[in-house]
Amino acid sequence: MDLPIFLIQILNSVQYGLLLFLVASGLTLIFGIMGVINLAHGSFYMLGAYAAFTLSSLTGNLFTAIALGVILAVAFGYALEWVFFSFLYKRDHLQQVLLTYGLILVFEELRSLAVGDDVHGVPVPASLSASIPLGSTMTYPLYNLFISAACLVVAALLFVLLRCTKLGMMIRAGAANREMVQSLGIDINFLFRVVFALGVALAAFAGMIAAPASSVYPGMGNQVLIICFVVVVIGGIGSVIGALVAALLIGFIDTFGKVFLADYSGILVYLLMAIVLVWRPEGLFRENAA
Amino acid sequence: MSAPRRALLILAFLALALLPLLAGKFYVDLFAKIMIMAVFAMSLDLLVGVTGLVSLGHAAFFGLASYMVVLAAPDQYAPVSLWTSLPLAVAASALLALIIGALALRTRGVYFIMVTLAFSQMVYFVFHDTKIAGGSDGAYIYVKPQATIGSWSPFDLGNSTHFYYAMLALLVLTLGLLRLLLASRFGHALRGIRSNEQRMRALGFNTYAYKLAAFTLAGAIAGVAGYFAAVQFGVVNPEMASWHQSANVLLMVILGGVGNLFGAIVGAFALVLAQDFFSSLTKHWLLPMGAFIILVVMVLPRGLIDTLQTLRGWAGRRG
Amino acid sequence: MLAARELTRRFGGVFAVDRVSLELQADEIHALIGPNGAGKSTLINLLSGELAPSAGTISFRGAPVPHARPEQMARLGVGRTFQRSNVFMELSAFENCRLAAQARLPRGWAVYERALDCRASTKAARRALGSVGLESRNDATAAALAHGERRALEIAMCLATEPSVLLLDEPLAGMGAEESLRVLALLRTLKRGRAILLVEHDMDAVFAVADVITVMADGVVLASGSPEIVRANSAVREAYLGDAF
Helix, strand or coil: CCHHHHHHHHHHHHHHHHHHHHHHHHHHHHHHHHCCCCCCHHHHHHHHHHHHHHHHHHHCCHHHHHHHHHHHHHHHHHHHHHHCHHHCCCCCHHHHHHHHHHHHHHHHHHHHHHHCCCCECCCCCHHHCCEEEECCCEEEEHHHHHHHHHHHHHHHHHHHHHHHCHHHHHHHHHHHCHHHHHHCCCCHHHHHHHHHHHHHHHHHHHHHHHCCCCCECCCHHHHHHHHHHHHHHHHCCCCHHHHHHHHHHHHHHHHHHHHHHHHHHHHHHHHHHHHHHHHCCCCCCCCCCC | CCHHHHHHHHHHHHHHHHHHHHCCHHHHHHHHHHHHHHHHHHHHHHHHHHHCCCCCCCHHHHHHHHHHHHHCCCCCCCCCEHHHHHHHHHHHHHHHHHHHHHHHCCCCHHHHHHHHHHHHHHHHHHHHHCCHHHHHHCEECCCCCECCECCECCCCCCCHHHHHHHHHHHHHHHHHHHHHHHHEHHHHHHHHHHHCHHHHHHHCCCHHHHHHHHHHHHHHHHHHHHHHHHHHHCEECHHHHCHHHHHHHHHHHHHHCCCCCHHHHHHHHHHHHHHHHHHHHCCCCHHHHHHHHHHHHHHCCCHHHHHHHHHHHHHHHHC | CEEEEEEEEEECCEEEEEEEEEEECCCEEEEEECCCCCCHHHHHHHHHCCCCCCEEEEEECCEECCCCCHHHHHHHCEEECCCCCCCCCCCEHHHHHHHHHHCCCCCCCCCCCEHHHCHHHHHHHHHHHHHCCCHHHCCCEHHHCCHHHHHHHHHHHHHHCCCCEEEEECCCCCCCHHHHHHHHHHHHHHCCCCEEEEECCCHHHHHHHCCEEEEEECCEEEEEECHHHHHHCHHHHHHHHHHHC
16 A cells, blocks of 8 residues: 555544544533433434435525534534433433434424435535645645644534533533432533534534535434444544544444445444453443542 | 233134134244244343343343254255254353353443443444355355254244244243243343352352353353244345344333243334334334333333233223 | 452442451351441452452362352352342342242253242242241232341342351341341241351340441441450440440
């Protein structure tokens, strides 16, 4: 493998890993703090991508579409927690699994009714449509670098939020010990709503920003969901750092796996999970939200 | 078991036994399918309702056994013997369950749910992405397995009615064996694990071994169901090992009520009939289906059987 | 029978148990007392295998037991009760004890034998329930029992496993005076041939039955010996007993 191709695979790995991280961080926070297993999390990613498609055709500008989309996602997440998810906290895992599974079906069909089942592309904005040359023969799309950069910025913002703000402290405390936070008099309902909205927004943002680079298709939510579960298992529930490490690890293994193993590469991620399970059943970093 | 319950059971069995004489092929095939799913659901109930292990990857064992019908046949057009290919398929599922269980059972609670889901996705991908048995298109079963022993042919799996009665026998046999298991010390230990695993360990039980045994057994029984599902359907495709299938069977278990096996049977009937009903209404039937799932789990978390009993209790007190 | 040597357990920077050495002899009731947070429950968790020690050794009948897991210690014959009732809530009191008794029986894999026909476990369960006075509550689910009854059930379950070492974590907490007396009398008969570790706050009970008393505070052993010696120890009186004695 010569250098330019190797570099391309590295860049692809990082991009995929960072996108996964954005989606998985929401999942791990929601699980770590509210104790809810949410199968519908992948649907937020899918809805984000379809929103990017609809909004960018409406506004003609991807950036405006993304900005609008994030605002909508936060509002949607806030409302969804209030109306639906707040009823799940007292339920056992079996019920949560099935309730959120039902939600996936509802989301998928609503999207199907609203926008149809076609596969779509979202145009890359002109300002980012150039390609960067790598070596003498290969090029790399500027937009893909933008994706990685944007994800890094959001990830950095997330870490700042969790480490340096009062809200972040409450979130980390909630992830470590839910009852304690409640007994300290913090409005736990508000905290939950904020965390949930944050999770939805992260997943939707990932979907929106990835849309121009991949295609927008009905099954994309489910696919990302299961890989995110693997990320959370490997990284440790509630741990945002764990999600980052695991997501990047998976990004590399999946990308390079496809190069060397073609057909069977899909299994590699699960093999990694199996190895981690034998070594550390609770994940690499447990119970430490960032 | 109480007398009215036993009467109800006998009545249900008679109804099922008489069905082929009264209904047309469509219903005979439908109810045979439901009975296969009931066996599948009972195997999961052993895990979820009895041992307290919520597995979201049970379809992996169902799907593997289905594929074994095709994979174990040396030649697509030559008939295989039921008596060799069924044990082979079940053994494959049991082995897969042993391996996945050995790893997955190192985790607990939500981790376990996610890990079982992920492993079953692995199985799904092997069938979907690779060239083994047709990839995403699946493969046809051109010749059904034969039940012939020597020159005696007890039944023909290709015949709707024969197949139906074979499935009824399977259902009754599985129910009987599992009930026996639940009444045994092994079964009581499993219930103890569900109730309070920490205490079981403090008492001296090797809970990992018990859970692994239950997981493997459940996988084997799921394999039996998968095998006959493939035989009836005539086609195998990766969707039989998909997580939608896993979620489906989990839903059946909770729909009827966990823990006593009858719930799984009732749940299978209720869900397949509901799916049949919704899909006949509209192309977008997953929407009412999803709403139905949410409604049922929200309102009837203990399942139909429990709810019916509670209602009967209320009615009894009023009257 | 069961001995701990320099047993230590750290949680981050906190030494919950710091180089504690303890010996449980047969025919003895060894009481473990100390203020809240002294490390008594942690010590029991270490001895029963629920927690792994950060340092130190545990030996059973002279032989060291490295990396013991709860089920291993239980199989060796170490039984325990929990400070907060840790029973099978949905099962009947009888089934609770029967399961406990079943743990020690061989051939758990005999799937064709009905559990309720198993004479060994059903007899042991009845006996255990009788010795704590719960025979009339056989069929009640554990969840339906009163708090004191549930504490009695905890003890019954421990007894049903026929242990040679009993680790009892505040068994009398929440019990009425009459029940407490019955349990204490039971302990006196049980200690023959067995070693009993009794963690308790009720000083009257402790001084009534204990053969040996160990006092812990802040994870270390303050004093250990016969009740008279401990009662006279000035450091102990200052830290814990106050003017009561």
